[in-house]
Amino acid sequence: MKNLTKEHFHTHLYPSPFHSRTEPLNKLNQWGRWKGYLSADAYTDISMEYFASRNTCGVFDLTPMTKHLITGPDALPFLNRLMTREVSKIKPGRVGYCVWCNDDGRVIDDGTLFHLREGVYRLCSQEPQIDWLLTSAIGFDVDIVEDTHDVAALAVQGPTSCAILRKMGLNGLEMLKPFGIEHYPFEGTELMVSRTGYTGDLGYELWIDPSHAEALWDRLFAAGQDYGIAPMGGEALDLVRVEAGFLLAGVDFLPAHEAIRPDRTRSPFEVGLGWLVHLDKPHFTGRRALLEEKRRGSRYNFVKLDIDGNKTAEHSFILDKRENYVGTVTSAMWSPSAKANIALASLEAPHGKVGDEFLAEVYYQRELKWHRVLAPCRVIDGIFFEPARRKMTPAPNF
Amino acid sequence: MTDSKRVIIVGGGHNGLVCATYLAKGGKEVIVLEAANEMGGAAVTREFSPGFKVSACAHLLNLLDPTIETELALKSHGLRLAKTNLKTIALAEDGNHLQIDGNRVSGGGVSDSDTTALVKYRRRMDRFAKLLGRLYSRKPPRIGVSNPSDLFGAAKLALDMRLLGREDMREFLRIAGINIYDILEEYFDSPLLKGALSFDGVLGTHLGPRSNNSVFTTLHRMSGRIGGKQGALAYPAGGMGAVTAALAAAAASKGVTLRTASPVARILVDGDRVTGVELEGGEQISADTVVSNADPRTTFFKLIGARNLDAGFVRKIQHIRMRGNAAKLHLALKTLPTFTGVEPDQLGERLVIAPDSAYVERAFDHAKYGEYSSSPALEITIPSIHDASLAPDGQHVLSAIVQYAPYELKGGWEAGREAFTNVVLDQLSRYAPDIRQQITHTELLTPADIEREFRITGGHWHHGELALDQALMMRPVPGAAQYATPLSGLFLCGAGCHPGGGVMGHAGRNAATAVLSGGSR
Numbered sequence: 001m002k003n004l005t006k007e008h009f010h011t012h013l014y015p016s017p018f019h020s021r022t023e024p025l026n027k028l029n030q031w032g033r034w035k036g037y038l039s040a041d042a043y044t045d046i047s048m049e050y051f052a053s054r055n056t057c058g059v060f061d062l063t064p065m066t067k068h069l070i071t072g073p074d075a076l077p078f079l080n081r082l083m084t085r086e087v088s089k090i091k092p093g094r095v096g097y098c099v100w101c102n103d104d105g106r107v108i109d110d111g112t113l114f115h116l117r118e119g120v121y122r123l124c125s126q127e128p129q130i131d132w133l134l135t136s137a138i139g140f141d142v143d144i145v146e147d148t149h150d151v152a153a154l155a156v157q158g159p160t161s162c163a164i165l166r167k168m169g170l171n172g173l174e175m176l177k178p179f180g181i182e183h184y185p186f187e188g189t190e191l192m193v194s195r196t197g198y199t200g201d202l203g204y205e206l207w208i209d210p211s212h213a214e215a216l217w218d219r220l221f222a223a224g225q226d227y228g229i230a231p232m233g234g235e236a237l238d239l240v241r242v243e244a245g246f247l248l249a250g251v252d253f254l255p256a257h258e259a260i261r262p263d264r265t266r267s268p269f270e271v272g273l274g275w276l277v278h279l280d281k282p283h284f285t286g287r288r289a290l291l292e293e294k295r296r297g298s299r300y301n302f303v304k305l306d307i308d309g310n311k312t313a314e315h316s317f318i319l320d321k322r323e324n325y326v327g328t329v330t331s332a333m334w335s336p337s338a339k340a341n342i343a344l345a346s347l348e349a350p351h352g353k354v355g356d357e358f359l360a361e362v363y364y365q366r367e368l369k370w371h372r373v374l375a376p377c378r379v380i381d382g383i384f385f386e387p388a389r390r391k392m393t394p395a396p397n398f
Numbered sequence: 399m400t401d402s403k404r405v406i407i408v409g410g411g412h413n414g415l416v417c418a419t420y421l422a423k424g425g426k427e428v429i430v431l432e433a434a435n436e437m438g439g440a441a442v443t444r445e446f447s448p449g450f451k452v453s454a455c456a457h458l459l460n461l462l463d464p465t466i467e468t469e470l471a472l473k474s475h476g477l478r479l480a481k482t483n484l485k486t487i488a489l490a491e492d493g494n495h496l497q498i499d500g501n502r503v504s505g506g507g508v509s510d511s512d513t514t515a516l517v518k519y520r521r522r523m524d525r526f527a528k529l530l531g532r533l534y535s536r537k538p539p540r541i542g543v544s545n546p547s548d549l550f551g552a553a554k555l556a557l558d559m560r561l562l563g564r565e566d567m568r569e570f571l572r573i574a575g576i577n578i579y580d581i582l583e584e585y586f587d588s589p590l591l592k593g594a595l596s597f598d599g600v601l602g603t604h605l606g607p608r609s610n611n612s613v614f615t616t617l618h619r620m621s622g623r624i625g626g627k628q629g630a631l632a633y634p635a636g637g638m639g640a641v642t643a644a645l646a647a648a649a650a651s652k653g654v655t656l657r658t659a660s661p662v663a664r665i666l667v668d669g670d671r672v673t674g675v676e677l678e679g680g681e682q683i684s685a686d687t688v689v690s691n692a693d694p695r696t697t698f699f700k701l702i703g704a705r706n707l708d709a710g711f712v713r714k715i716q717h718i719r720m721r722g723n724a725a726k727l728h729l730a731l732k733t734l735p736t737f738t739g740v741e742p743d744q745l746g747e748r749l750v751i752a753p754d755s756a757y758v759e760r761a762f763d764h765a766k767y768g769e770y771s772s773s774p775a776l777e778i779t780i781p782s783i784h785d786a787s788l789a790p791d792g793q794h795v796l797s798a799i800v801q802y803a804p805y806e807l808k809g810g811w812e813a814g815r816e817a818f819t820n821v822v823l824d825q826l827s828r829y830a831p832d833i834r835q836q837i838t839h840t841e842l843l844t845p846a847d848i849e850r851e852f853r854i855t856g857g858h859w860h861h862g863e864l865a866l867d868q869a870l871m872m873r874p875v876p877g878a879a880q881y882a883t884p885l886s887g888l889f890l891c892g893a894g895c896h897p898g899g900g901v902m903g904h905a906g907r908n909a910a911t912a913v914l915s916g917g918s919r
Contacts, residue, residue, distance in 0.1 A: 138704055139703065286708060
């Protein structure tokens with residue numbers, strides 16, 4: 001962690017390397033804490049930021065995202081023993097979404113694994129994972145460092161993102177496939193670009209040495225001036241990620257290492273990530289427990305709900321037709337893009353098959369008067385909002 | 399193609415042999431694979447100088463399970479005790495020794511109140527040790543499961559404790575986790591008596607008398623009934639190797655295949671289960687069941703490999719405390735040595751250099767920092783007095799356990815061995831002034847040697863520190879404490895499991911029961 005000085009702890013919240021640029025833009029002065037960093041919750045108006053990311057381009061400072069660099073002769077076998085998915089399928093220059101479990105097959109965290117170069121990986125996670133990674137490294141010839149502070153990162157997301165980055169000089173970027181990685185020279189250093197993001201839209205993430213962070217921001221915003229570029233805070237991001245159906249650790253599931261009550265944790269099957277579990281690959285942590293779960297059946301189903309009406313079902317109980325409790329909403333919003341009242345929910349098995357109908361117990365208030373409504377809802381398949389541009393290669397030039 | 403009837407036992411130590419014999423009795427086709435050129439593991443009698451033989455590690459028999467002795471008919475397979483009910487002579491430098499014989503103590507200027515106190519002390523400790531011994535012949539119950547046999551096991555444990563009666567139960571709960579130093583202070587005045595009794599709690603461990611758990615280890619040591627007497631000590635005729643020879647003969651008589659010079663390189667794993675073993679020479683032997691007599695770290699790290707196991711489980715194995723802290727000294731002697739003030743008929747007893755418990759604690763202090771003390775504590779035996787087969791006519795062998803010899807000695811054992819040997823011999827000379835002139839050969843086995851020769855990680859006798867946090871359902875670690883392991887078909891049977899180390903055989907017998915019943919964990 002070369003960019004942390006020995007005196008860093010005197011700073012209560014660590015400024016991001018983009019802070020000199022984000023600070024004047026934060027008209028609301030609305031800052032939050034993200035893993036010890038000062039992070040903008042909102043800059044101007046959450047709705048405007050949301051719409052920028054869906055209609056033009058939103059820029060989110062994701063430097064505080066925990067990052068780990070994994071190298072060494074056993075990097076691949078180490079990662080394959082850590083992750084539930086077959087990591088050898090993630091080729092150099094590619095990114096894979098991953099989930100990892102404890103011995104009991106309960107989700108510790110999810111994250112993105114970047115295969116930077118042959119045998120060199122970067123793992124980005126919501127929660128700091130260094131302890132678990134080092135534990136998992138016993139018996140493997142592998143080097144692991146947490147390098148969160150050594151890499152500045154921006155998410156550039158939305159329809160005009162590709163056009164802006166091309167204007168900034170990233171020639172041929174439109175040919176980068178989803179989950180691909182490309183490297184560009186940038187003012188004497190290397191700029192890494194991946195076609196990844198947390199919005200479920202066309203978008204990219206930029207990775208650079210922190211000493212070049214401000215220059216990158218300036219070049220990006222200069223290029224994006226005519227393309228509706230706008231900074232985007234954490235709250236707007238939390239809206240688009242629900243539309244995309246992405247999980248948030250600590251909200252949609254309890255990371256296993258934070259749980260005091262073991263039954264509060266979830267297996268990958270129980271958070272809708274069964275597709276990431278490859279039980280036929282060599283041994284990985286939690287495999288035996290997950291095989292057993294396959295045999296016995298899971299306790300929960302994780303579902304997407306389309307709810308009648310326009311009252312957001314945040315934290316709602318989900319009831320069956322007889323109004324018996326079957327589960328709880330974990331994330332909910334009115335989706336402007338899907339024009340629907342949507343939610344992610346954890347339901348007790350066997351409830352939760354596509355097409356199943358339930359009632360969402362929604363409480364809302366109008367001018368300080370509380371109302372309760374039992375809004376009919378149904379389990380849907382697919383993603384709430386998935387524009388075609390998300391997967392198009394070449395990326396469309398809006 | 400695997401064979402569901404076949405069981406491979408990795409390691410022919412006493413537990414491996416016990417387990418093999420019970421499995422053969424249970425109808426299994428058993429192969430024991432021993433790396434060394436003879437069966438026995440660390441319980442062997444071996445020549446260390448031409449004509450001089452000695453038990454390589456443990457040299458007194460106290461914990462061998464009488465049930466096993468009977469069930470496997472070890473007497474008819476050649477097990478004989480050359481001497482039972484050994485007394486302990488607590489040596490004093492001035493020759494005013496103290497003799498402990500069960501609950502009787504004499505000499506050493508011991509007071510009447512100490513004499514009475516020893517009777518009380520032994521009565522209580524024997525009761526507690528007996529309770530512990532009862533736990534040893536069955537698998538420890540799992541906690542947090544609703545399986546009837548586990549609940550029954552837990553209830554039985556509670557009931558056994560309750561049956562001690564209110565006062566003794568309270569006393570048991572009070573002292574079980576604490577240190578022997580404090581307990582001895584409550585009972586006795588004589589430093590020599592306290593020194594010798596405190597030494598019982600730390601032999602073979604990484605504990606000082608003031609370390610918690612040293613009451614537990616004292617009770618562990620007293621839990622046996624060799625020769626029918628609680629907490630007694632005996633010499634097996636022919637040394638410890640004769641015990642494992644009898645076990646090997648018992649195994650062979652039940653049809654067990656015994657293969658020596660067959661070191662196992664790895665245990666073969668296919669997905670979730672073991673399928674056999676591969677020897678260092680490359681030969682593969684298939685079996686649906688493999689039972690490992692090796693220590694847990696060797697078994698899981700070297701033979702299975704971390705990548706076949708869950709990370710959390712691997713971390714637990716990594717954290718087992720198993721650094722040996724005892725060395726073994728073997729001397730070939732021209733004649734019987736003279737210990738100042740020790741009568742010739744006392745020389746065949748167990749001689750202890752531990753003049754007071756603070757002395758033992760100070761010796762341990764050095765070990766904590768990777769050093770040895772210039773005043774080590776010793777348990778000395780001269781087994782050739784009872785067993786002429788161990789040395790040429792008129793000559794003798796001396797076998798001593800030296801506390802402490804830290805596994806990770808500062809500067810390493812290669813550099814430190816000679817100086818340490820001299821320290822030990824100097825110490826011996828204080829009590830037996832002419833001993834140096836009688837020595838024709840000296841062998842010192844450090845924990846590093848024990849690790850290398852007997853393939854025990856850390857050179858720890860018990861395959862892992864014996865302590866409450868590494869006992870019962872936590873030995874070696876939860877998830878492998880009922881002899882079954884996370885891998886189907888793989889079982890443990892060594893001292894790393896409940897109830898631990900010493901030449902006992904319980905772990906082997908309990909493991910066989912677990913294998914034959916299908917093994918849940």
